[in-house]
Amino acid sequence: MLIFIGTGIWDENDMSLRGIEAAKRADEVYVEFYTSRPATNVEKLSKLLGRKIKVLERADLEEKSIELVRRAKKLDVALLIPGDPMIATTHAAIRVQAKQHGVKTKIIHSSSIVSAVCGMTGLHNYRFGRSATISYPHTSYTSISKFPAETIKANQQINAHTLLFLDLHPKPMEISQAISILESLDENFLNLFAVGIARAGADNCITKCDRLDRLKDFDFGPPMHVLVVLAPKIHITEYEYLKEFTDAPKEIEDLVE
Amino acid sequence: MLIFIGTGIWDENDMSLRGIEAAKRADEVYVEFYTSRPATNVEKLSKLLGRKIKVLERADLEEKSIELVRRAKKLDVALLIPGDPMIATTHAAIRVQAKQHGVKTKIIHSSSIVSAVCGMTGLHNYRFGRSATISYPHTSYTSISKFPAETIKANQQINAHTLLFLDLHPKPMEISQAISILESLDENFLNLFAVGIARAGADNCITKCDRLDRLKDFDFGPPMHVLVVLAPKIHITEYEYLKEFTDAPKEIEDLVE
Numbered sequence: 001m002l003i004f005i006g007t008g009i010w011d012e013n014d015m016s017l018r019g020i021e022a023a024k025r026a027d028e029v030y031v032e033f034y035t036s037r038p039a040t041n042v043e044k045l046s047k048l049l050g051r052k053i054k055v056l057e058r059a060d061l062e063e064k065s066i067e068l069v070r071r072a073k074k075l076d077v078a079l080l081i082p083g084d085p086m087i088a089t090t091h092a093a094i095r096v097q098a099k100q101h102g103v104k105t106k107i108i109h110s111s112s113i114v115s116a117v118c119g120m121t122g123l124h125n126y127r128f129g130r131s132a133t134i135s136y137p138h139t140s141y142t143s144i145s146k147f148p149a150e151t152i153k154a155n156q157q158i159n160a161h162t163l164l165f166l167d168l169h170p171k172p173m174e175i176s177q178a179i180s181i182l183e184s185l186d187e188n189f190l191n192l193f194a195v196g197i198a199r200a201g202a203d204n205c206i207t208k209c210d211r212l213d214r215l216k217d218f219d220f221g222p223p224m225h226v227l228v229v230l231a232p233k234i235h236i237t238e239y240e241y242l243k244e245f246t247d248a249p250k251e252i253e254d255l256v257e
Numbered sequence: 258m259l260i261f262i263g264t265g266i267w268d269e270n271d272m273s274l275r276g277i278e279a280a281k282r283a284d285e286v287y288v289e290f291y292t293s294r295p296a297t298n299v300e301k302l303s304k305l306l307g308r309k310i311k312v313l314e315r316a317d318l319e320e321k322s323i324e325l326v327r328r329a330k331k332l333d334v335a336l337l338i339p340g341d342p343m344i345a346t347t348h349a350a351i352r353v354q355a356k357q358h359g360v361k362t363k364i365i366h367s368s369s370i371v372s373a374v375c376g377m378t379g380l381h382n383y384r385f386g387r388s389a390t391i392s393y394p395h396t397s398y399t400s401i402s403k404f405p406a407e408t409i410k411a412n413q414q415i416n417a418h419t420l421l422f423l424d425l426h427p428k429p430m431e432i433s434q435a436i437s438i439l440e441s442l443d444e445n446f447l448n449l450f451a452v453g454i455a456r457a458g459a460d461n462c463i464t465k466c467d468r469l470d471r472l473k474d475f476d477f478g479p480p481m482h483v484l485v486v487l488a489p490k491i492h493i494t495e496y497e498y499l500k501e502f503t504d505a506p507k508e509i510e511d512l513v514e
Contacts, residue, residue, distance in 0.1 A: 086376035109368035119343035
């Protein structure tokens with residue numbers, strides 16, 4: 001069996017009892033830090049679980065994933081994944097491959113920025129539209145994906161918030177870089193209000209709401225960072241939460257519908 | 258301090274180490290089962306944490322929430338919340354009230370259907386649009402909220418999936434009832450494809466993809482249930498996952514873009 005175990009939003013203490021138990025019982029335990037950069041590492045996870053853990057690289061998850069699937073045909077193999085499994089499509093592809101090879105699978109869920117963003121911003125879960133990832137320009141073409149810009153525009157049309165993940169490779173992108181990329185796609189974006197979030201789930205998590213042109217110069221400290229672009233209109237209770245917990249400027253009162 | 262602790266998607270074993278530790282250290286521990294119906298109860302949680310836990314009712318979370326806030330001014334008060342805290346706006350309102358009364362707050366995140374839905378369906382996280390709750394008709398007016406119908410239509414316009422939560426009160430709504438309510442708003446909805454999910458996070462979780470008119474007669478077993486209406490077009494990898502893990506009919510191949 002191949003067991004996908006989420007390790008949660010920040011460090012190894014975000015693992016659930018169910019996840020810890022399953023990892024302890026498995027024949028082999030692997031972990032990957034390719035799809036996210038959590039505040040834990042293989043030593044801390046090994047100590048918590050009391051066993052050896054092997055780190056998988058990108059190739060192990062992609063072109064060589066069949067090796068993992070083959071081992072799971074004979075053994076109970078646990079794959080530790082930062083956040084909640086299956087948010088990255090890489091893991092979904094491995095689960096499909098396993099099923100096609102007759103290997104049983106199981107998912108053990110954990111905390112993720114996808115739901116935690118509501119607690120960090122006070123924005124209502126049901127008011128989030130599609131999300132997107134802001135990627136670094138491809139160096140060979142210096143082209144920038146227009147997908148995040150299109151997603152923001154589509155969500156603005158239906159009065160929805162937009163959660164933007166920032167690229168991790170070659171190194172975790174910061175909010176200021178992400179805003180520069182958005183600006184290069186359409187400088188009108190700078191007038192939108194957004195909430196920047198740094199180190200979601202950590203004790204030193206920072207959430208700051210402001211217009212994008214001002215957030216660009218705000219010091220969020222070290223990664224990981226994500227960005228939420230507000231819908232054109234916000235609910236009064238969203239406004240109150242933003243005011244109390246994200247140091248939002250007075251102007252966002254004008255967005256209240 | 259007032260500490261909001263998520264107990265996770267299914268039962269007490271979905272609590273994180275961080276959440277358990279914080280609940281054990283708190284001066285008082287409360288739990289509420291008003292905003293969700295998890296597969297745990299106060300006895301199981303008390304046993305896990307080795308301490309007394311008091312159950313809060315709807316009124317304790319709404320008109321009488323100031324009492325909780327006042328206790329948290331002097332003591333460390335932990336409030337256990339099924340799923341991830343702050344998905345229900347009730348909790349967000351208490352956090353704002355606490356801040357306004359000078360009470361420190363903290364959120365400890367846990368697993369939630371909001372992100373777990375991706376693992377259960379294989380649908381890409383970034384392709385979900387706004388979500389909505391299908392409520393029972395108000396008995397005094399026999400009127401039905403049009404909000405879920407409008408949300409589905411808006412998401413269809415931007416080619417996004419729609420996660421629909423089902424009403425919990427007076428008792429958890431089932432998928433067949435939810436589909437009847439959608440049908441009464443617009444019978445064309447019956448032609449849309451969707452995935453029904455029962456008991457998310459449990460070992461006996463069921464996921465079934467089909468057209469809404471056929472899902473209406475499918476036996477999902479006991480609650481809790483949620484429903485995901487598919488976008489008009491799906492990605493090839495979404496199709497493959499749906500085929501392998503949700504017993505999807507051949508026809509959904511036509512949705513692949």
